[in-house]
Amino acid sequence: MSFVGMSIVAEGSPAQERTAVNRWARLTRPALGLVLPLLLAAVWELTVRMGWASGRLAPPPSVIFASFVDLWRTGDLQRNTLVTLGRVAAGFGIGVSIATLLGAAAGYSPLVRRLLDPSLQALRAIPSIAWVPLFILWLGIFEASKITLIAIGVFFPVYLGLMGAIQSVDRKLVEVGRAFRLSDIEMVRRILLPAVLPAYVISLRSGLGLGWMFVVAAELMGASSGLGYLLIDGQELGKPAEIIAAIVAFAIVGKATDWLIALCAAPFLRWEDVVRQD
Amino acid sequence: MLVLERVGKTYPKGVHALGGVSLEVELGEIVAVIGGSGSGKSTLLRAIGGLDPPSEGAVLLDGERIRAPHEKIGIIFQEPRLLPWLKVADNVGFGLGGRPRRERAQRVATALRRVGLSDKAAVWPRELSGGQAQRVAIARALVPQPEVLLLDEPFSALDAFTRADLQDHLLDLWADLKPTLVLVTHDVDEAIVLADRVMVMGSRPGHIFDEIGVDLPRPRDRQSAAFDFVKRRVLAALDRSLQRAPAAAGDEPKATAGAALWW
Numbered sequence: 281m282s283f284v285g286m287s288i289v290a291e292g293s294p295a296q297e298r299t300a301v302n303r304w305a306r307l308t309r310p311a312l313g314l315v316l317p318l319l320l321a322a323v324w325e326l327t328v329r330m331g332w333a334s335g336r337l338a339p340p341p342s343v344i345f346a347s348f349v350d351l352w353r354t355g356d357l358q359r360n361t362l363v364t365l366g367r368v369a370a371g372f373g374i375g376v377s378i379a380t381l382l383g384a385a386a387g388y389s390p391l392v393r394r395l396l397d398p399s400l401q402a403l404r405a406i407p408s409i410a411w412v413p414l415f416i417l418w419l420g421i422f423e424a425s426k427i428t429l430i431a432i433g434v435f436f437p438v439y440l441g442l443m444g445a446i447q448s449v450d451r452k453l454v455e456v457g458r459a460f461r462l463s464d465i466e467m468v469r470r471i472l473l474p475a476v477l478p479a480y481v482i483s484l485r486s487g488l489g490l491g492w493m494f495v496v497a498a499e500l501m502g503a504s505s506g507l508g509y510l511l512i513d514g515q516e517l518g519k520p521a522e523i524i525a526a527i528v529a530f531a532i533v534g535k536a537t538d539w540l541i542a543l544c545a546a547p548f549l550r551w552e553d554v555v556r557q558d
Numbered sequence: 559m560l561v562l563e564r565v566g567k568t569y570p571k572g573v574h575a576l577g578g579v580s581l582e583v584e585l586g587e588i589v590a591v592i593g594g595s596g597s598g599k600s601t602l603l604r605a606i607g608g609l610d611p612p613s614e615g616a617v618l619l620d621g622e623r624i625r626a627p628h629e630k631i632g633i634i635f636q637e638p639r640l641l642p643w644l645k646v647a648d649n650v651g652f653g654l655g656g657r658p659r660r661e662r663a664q665r666v667a668t669a670l671r672r673v674g675l676s677d678k679a680a681v682w683p684r685e686l687s688g689g690q691a692q693r694v695a696i697a698r699a700l701v702p703q704p705e706v707l708l709l710d711e712p713f714s715a716l717d718a719f720t721r722a723d724l725q726d727h728l729l730d731l732w733a734d735l736k737p738t739l740v741l742v743t744h745d746v747d748e749a750i751v752l753a754d755r756v757m758v759m760g761s762r763p764g765h766i767f768d769e770i771g772v773d774l775p776r777p778r779d780r781q782s783a784a785f786d787f788v789k790r791r792v793l794a795a796l797d798r799s800l801q802r803a804p805a806a807a808g809d810e811p812k813a814t815a816g817a818a819l820w821w
Binding site: 455552 | 607609626627628629632633635637639641642643644652653655682683684702
């Protein structure tokens with residue numbers, strides 16, 4: 281929390297030039313990252329077109345694209361994406377709600393932490409997929425077991441992130457709240473909440489990432505719809521292009537939901553970016 | 559009037575940080591508290607501010623016993639402690655939570671003008687220099703118009719030039735509003751530039767070792783012979799206070815200082 285070292289903020293033209301350079305770099309740098317995958321795709325496309333490889337098991341980009349468009353046209357892609365999205369949303373909602381409740385309690389109260397945390401840490405040590413057979417026995421093979429698995433995947437990063445964030449709130453700032461005689465509720469709203477938010481958003485994003493991972497696991501283990509079903513379907517019918525199309529759909533939807541969280545949180549976290557400009 | 563009656567502090571771990579300090583400070587007076595590390599000067603200030611109530615004795619402000627932070631008492635810490643998620647203006651208005659928006663905006667604007675940072679109202683704290691940030695902290699403490707302002711080594715983290723600048727600035731603000739100032743410092747020059755009285759504290763447990771009046775007209779010339787004379791007296795008293803407690807540089811005072819910061 282040193283404010284002293286940050287005395288020199290953008291002043292005069294060199295800094296302005298620098299931000300202009302930065303903006304240019306921000307556009308070109310991701311583009312640079314695209315060079316390698318595009319090159320590989322082009323090489324593979326060419327290899328198959330020239331007949332040097334059959335491309336039956338590893339279809340070239342054009343075939344994957346055609347398969348993607350095909351799935352789109354029949355509506356299979358949208359329908360299955362929506363099913364998967366619904367599962368992730370339900371699991372994420374449940375997982376985040378419970379994790380937020382327990383994480384806040386464990387972060388705020390040492391008693392709750394001592395009571396709760398050891399058990400949760402022990403549960404965390406179990407690879408979550410290991411629960412699947414038990415969940416299927418308990419909850420059946422339909423939605424409930426899948427959503428539970430996703431919720432568990434989402435739970436741990438959010439719980440740990442929130443608890444840690446609350447514990448590491450700068451006590452000097454809490455003391456400022458005390459000096460201004462904030463009530464407990466005001467202390468939470470005006471000091472703790474904003475102090476915890478950056479770490480909480482990060483934990484939400486990693487929780488969502490795990491949610492997407494676990495939805496694949498859940499759907500691979502038996503589903504009659506969803507993007508994971510498309511993967512299985514593609515495998516059983518020997519259609520690698522369909523598998524890759526489903527993978528691409530996973531990537532797009534996963535990235536989009538992550539971006540959505542970042543977008544929603546951005547207005548509250550603008551103060552965090554200030555230093556980065558420096 | 560601020561009255562300390564045999565204020566003592568023993569921490570739960572058994573560290574006896576402060577042993578019965580009595581002191582009376584008139585409204586509008588400036589008192590500097592100076593002493594070696596472990597002399598309990600920060601503990602004393604935190605007791606006055608109600609952040610860390612004394613375990614013995616009492617702090618009275620206008621006859622009212624202080625056991626928790628009080629609206630008539632403002633505190634400025636060693637670090638600015640601005641809330642990084644609030645713009646400067648909102649930081650300054652932090653203590654005006656319950657007031658109507660228009661009044662709040664007016665008082666914030668006034669306070670920012672007083673500390674010369676009107677142009678920084680819409681800036682994030684992280685964009686400020688160390689001196690600017692501490693000025694914002696001063697404005698934040700002044701906005702609720704406290705009767706007593708406590709300062710805990712407020713300028714010790716700043717470079718010498720900024721420090722002198724802020725000392726003069728603090729005096730200007732004091733001349734406008736005339737709050738009582740109690741200032742903890744380990745900078746002898748700072749104590750003499752600002753204070754009407756310098757309390758030299760000794761350690762084990764912390765106590766007032768000597769009191770030196772500073773009867774110089776303001777603004778005070780740091781280079782004048784009279785200033786130097788007072789400085790010699792304060793330094794001599796500090797020297798004697800340390801000799802009386804030869805173990806003062808040991809590890810225990812460090813522990814009390816840490817506890818004072820964190821509890």
